[in-house]
Amino acid sequence: MRVLPIKQKCIPKAGTKRIVKTIYEEEYQRAYLRQQTTAGKRMKGLRQGTVEPVFGSLTQYYGLNKIPVLGIDGAHKTMLMAAIAFNIKKYIKCHPNKAAEDALHKAKDYLSEQLNILTCHLGAEFGFSLRP
Structure with missing residues (x-):
């Protein structure tokens, strides 16, 4: 087996380099292209300004990086209650x-x-x- 000189720079400890393609490659590409449109960029900005800060605050400051219940229904209820409490706290702070x-x-x-x-x-x- 012949070792190429560039291999030592790219992947010195790996025996082989694998390029992974998933069966969802078309969906990923379609989502990426949709995000590059004007409407996609506007939606991303809206989401980043409204939803993501709430999840970030809940996970960073309110201890919801792990949800202490079993099942999707329990996790859904926990997140709803946390979001309601967060919104009430924000409302009281603003008004x-x-x-x-x-x-x-x-x-x-x-x-x-x-x-x-x-x-x-x-x-x-x-x-x-x-x-x-």
Whole structure:
């Protein structure tokens, strides 16, 4: 077997060099060409600005580099819950006054409802009404 001098530069430790072609080569080529169009570049920019930062943040800062459930359904639920929590956190960060105001209104409505229920129970228990 004759060793070519260029082989020592390219692949010094390998016995042979393999070029792998997959059966999906046409699909890869079609996807690559689609990404090179104007619409493809616009979609890539949109995806990089909206979806990929969320996945990056979830994996880097929120510990979702491994999903601690079994099965695709469990992983899907975990990612949905993480994305919902991430979006809520982002919303509160961008709209702190509106979020606080909404929470205050919900708390006020809930407490008002609970007070009405309590007064009805007390009125029924002791035979009086606090309403005019």
